[in-house]
Amino acid sequence: MSQSKAVIKPYHHPAAGWGALKQVAAQLALQKIPVKGVMTLLSQNQPDGFDCPGCAWPDKEHTSTFEFCENGVKAVAAEATAKRVPPAFFAQHTVTELMGWSDFALENEGRLTHPMRYNAVTDKYEEVSWDEAFALMATQLNGLDHPDEAVFYTSGRASNEAAFLYQLFVRAFGTNNFPDCSNLCHESTSIALPATVGIGKGSVTLHDFEHADTLLIFGQNPATNHPRMLGELREAAKRGARIVAINPLKERGLERFADPQSPFDMLSFKGSKISSLFIQPKLGGDLALIKGMIKFVIQWDDEAILHGTERVVDVDFIAEHTNNFAEIAADARQESWEVIVEESGVPLAQIEEIARIYATGDRVIATWGMGITQHKHGVATIKTLVNLMLLRGNIGKEGAGLCPVRGHSNVQGNRTVGIYEKMPLEFLQRLDQVFDLNVPKAPGYDAVGAIEAMIAGKVKFFFGLGGNFSISTPDTDRTWQGMRNCEMTAHVTTKLNRSHLVHGKQALILPCLGRTEIDTQATGPQGVTVEDSMSMVHISYGMNKPASPHLLSEPAIVARLAAATLKGGNIPWLALIEDYSKIRDLIEQTLPVAFKDYNERIKRPGGFRLPVPSSERIWNTASGKAEFTLQAIPKNSPIHQAREQYGDQLFVLMTTRSHDQYNTTIYGMDDRYRGVFGERRVIFMNPADIARQGLQAGDWINLVSVWQDGITRRADKFLVVAYDIPSGCLSGYYPETNNLVPLESVADDSRTPTSKSIPVIIEKTTAPEVAHAA
Structure with a gap:
């Protein structure tokens, strides 16, 4: 048994620079990227290339100048990896065994190649045909007592085309249950x-x-x-x-x-x-x-x-x-x-x-x-x-x-085209007019509401269009309880992750194309569109051969599920995915002002900007003016209340990413700029606080969340790292610290989990006997 191999070494170099180039080379080697794959990187964010599947920061008109970005390279390398996870992998490993793997190890196995179905008898995933997978989901959905017993999660990486079809299918099915990653962040x-x-x-x-x-x-x-x-x-x-x-x-x-x-x-x-x-x-x-x-x-x-x-x-x-x-x-x-x-x-x-x-x-x-x-x-x-x-x-x-500055590459686009549990009535009425529907108008579940409903047994079907819901959400233990309460869970994904192992009584893994891959439909290769943080919409074409001939695009998965579930409707689901321009035409019909001449305008390198009235000093408020609003400084928050009880023993914890991480995807075990190497279970702490608590840098502590609901929330075995952070404040990586965020601890009005203000107390403990990975 070995102890943690953590190395703490302050980083005094500038960000990026030679350190970034070194890490890029290491990632290309780790993912076994061939020379052709390196050339693919140079097609990122180009007029005839693909949009980076990483963050939502905009590009300069998609010009011919390659913009280097370490995390963009990591995201592309992870997607373009030569590693594969075929059915034979699942034949060798039970779900129980895989639950013991780190998040890094799970995703580092590579790209999924076949749709898989969970077998409760063997505790293993087994290959299933696409037709059978869609039939299983359709049967489950049509057997619900009410459409609101299903929830449909969306990752911000889904394209406009996939997201629009998705929301159209779900609303035609009869619910507005659209928890999405926006609920958790912005x-x-x-x-x-x-x-x-x-x-x-x-x-x-x-x-x-x-x-x-x-x-x-x-x-x-x-x-x-x-x-x-x-x-x-x-x-x-x-x-x-x-x-x-x-x-x-x-x-x-x-x-x-x-x-x-x-x-x-x-x-x-x-x-x-x-x-x-x-x-x-x-x-x-x-x-x-x-x-x-x-x-x-x-x-x-x-x-x-x-x-x-x-x-x-x-x-x-x-x-x-x-x-x-x-x-x-x-x-x-x-x-x-x-x-x-x-x-x-x-x-x-x-x-x-x-x-x-x-x-x-x-x-x-x-x-x-x-x-x-x-x-x-x-x-x-x-x-x-x-x-x-x-x-x-x-x-x-x-x-x-x-x-x-939003994170996911199309989180803003998803919201624009309808991924929201409380879309404006005007949008819903347009769906009714364009598609001859009567979609539900009542708000659906957001992310926290969906978890609460799953825990209460009110949700029987969970569908995830991308993402890693089980560990991107707060209160991990309770979230997992809710997921396991479901009759069926199904996830559209490119790689194996924790959410596929925290499953319902029935479970499906549905492997899809990545944005770097050529998406060929009946009329030829298709492009998809995304919206960046500054409201620019542009088109993206894959460059690589698909990781497996058994992969489907996200629009194709949504369309085939809709066709299998909604019999006798007037929406030609399968015809729409023959040519994605047909989907864009429907987006334009639904949102005619924002997406006027959609298919023409995306032909321009860099695409076009959606209307943002505030940029022109046009204020779409009730008064027609920008509103100054009175906001009081909080003086009786849960933090204040906990401090009254625990005094100087109380700390406020924030969750954050390491540098070798993008959202819940772990690329490696280092956090170069913060000087942490080989370990993720670390807590950054003010040196004076370390001394005040009778600790030293290099000691190990447990974290216990403070919340008035009688539930004990713990995260054990974290290495203390001295860092320049205000006294009384701590920082640790997610998802390792997500279990400390109470489900009910949300922002006023937005219901965003309060992952940057978690009241905790600490306990000194002994070093772990084995290294803790992600």
């Missing part, structure tokens, strides 16, 4: 922005990044989650733009970045400085910090009025385009500095410094990630950030605006 954004600026999407484009003089980066780690963003930040920094990073963890990628395509960066070994200021609020402290910035701006504006000097706020913009400025100003004046400093965890001098940077910027972009959204007050925080940006007219002008 739902707070999707709730906050429509109420304030009229649309749940960002207002900026890459063009705006070229003209911004100030960028505020909230709750993000671009070097790991969307590395191509660092190229834009590098160019902004080089021309003199001020970049402020606001993040509890001191992330290397927001300090220095070496562009692998820049000879100067690579030869200097120093890279380029990114942030001019790094602010570290405590977990959940962003709302108080932003209110502090607003208070300073109002204070300085009041002084300008008093002295007859130039106003600090944009008076004309506020008068023409906004509501409720007077209420916001009054609220800021009465807000306590003591409360702001205490709840933000940021010294007053730093709050003033960042406020001054904002107030003297002419063109400011605010970006944010899940460090903002996954808190109980996530919606309120985003609304407060909108308040800040409205004060100086920083929405709807060149070089300025709101930029939520």
Whole structure:
């Protein structure tokens, strides 16, 4: 028995650079990518190539210039791997045995080749024909007492074509149960922005990044989650733009970045400085910090009025385009500095410094990630950030605006074409008109609601269009209980993952084509479309031979399931997948303004941008104006309540990705920029907190979640790593720490799991006898 092989070695180099190139070479070797596969990488994000299956950061017009991205290469290499998981693999391994494998080991076996059906007698998956698989699912669905006994999960990697067919089938079947990955990450954004600026999407484009003089980066780690963003930040920094990073963890990628395509960066070994200021609020402290910035701006504006000097706020913009400025100003004046400093965890001098940077910027972009959204007050925080940006007219002008950075490559596109449990009535009525249907109008289950319903026995059928639902969700033990309560679970996937092992009484694995692969239908090779974080829609064509002749495309799987389930309807499901342009025609008919001339406009390299009214200072709110909203600094949150009970023994934990990870996909065991190698069960902790707890870096601890429901939630055997993080805060990787997030601990209004503010206490323990993998 061996102990953990973890190596903790601080990383002092710039992000990307030579380290990224070295890791790319290692990934290509790990996945046994041939020379032809390397050439495939150079077709990524090209006019006649494929869209990166990784993040949703946009590309510069899909030009002929290859944009290097370490994580994009990892995603492509993982999909284009030469490794295979045929039926013979499953004949050798029971599900019980595979449950003991790490998440990394499961996916590292390679691409699935055949549809598989679970045999409860042998505890193994066995090959099944596609026809039989569709018949089994159709029988199960048509045998339900009510369509709401089925839920249909969607990963953000599904194309527009697959997602639109999917939502059409499910609504024709009779339910709006559409839990999706947006529920777990950026739902707070999707709730906050429509109420304030009229649309749940960002207002900026890459063009705006070229003209911004100030960028505020909230709750993000671009070097790991969307590395191509660092190229834009590098160019902004080089021309003199001020970049402020606001993040509890001191992330290397927001300090220095070496562009692998820049000879100067690579030869200097120093890279380029990114942030001019790094602010570290405590977990959940962003709302108080932003209110502090607003208070300073109002204070300085009041002084300008008093002295007859130039106003600090944009008076004309506020008068023409906004509501409720007077209420916001009054609220800021009465807000306590003591409360702001205490709840933000940021010294007053730093709050003033960042406020001054904002107030003297002419063109400011605010970006944010899940460090903002996954808190109980996530919606309120985003609304407060909108308040800040409205004060100086920083929405709807060149070089300025709101930029939520979503993760999955098409999570925003999925929502646009109907993957939402609460789609607007107008959209649902259009479905009725176009397809002669009477789709359900009542809201369905979101992700947390679906888990609750499965636990309660109200859901009997679970279908996953991609993703890894069982470990991307909170409260792992209870989620698994719910999944196992189902009569049938079925997953569309490219690789084996944990969700295929946490299954219902019947279970199917349905292997699909990846985005890198040629999708040939009756009329020839097909392209699929996706929408990036900045509302650009473009087409993607696979380049590689499919990993197996037995794979189906996601649109084909959805269409064949619909045809098997819905007998006698008037939608020609199978005819639609002969030529995906037919699906796009239907999207255009359903959403005629957004997708006018859809099939023509995607022929242009780079595609087209969907309408974003807030970019033009058109506010689709009830008042027709952008709304300032009053948001109180939380003072009685579950964190506050737990601290009253546990005092200094209480810590606030955030879940995060390692650098060798994309969402729930584990590429390796290292987190290079944070200096962790060979181990994933680690907890990043403030050095003073380590000493205060009688610990040392290198000790091992258990984590126990604090929640008032009588359920014990534990995550045991984590290595303590000293790190630059605010006192009282901890950070650990997901999915290893997801079990600590109570199912009921969700953001107000959006119901996003509060994965960035988990109250926990720690217990000292002994080192594990065996190494813990993913």
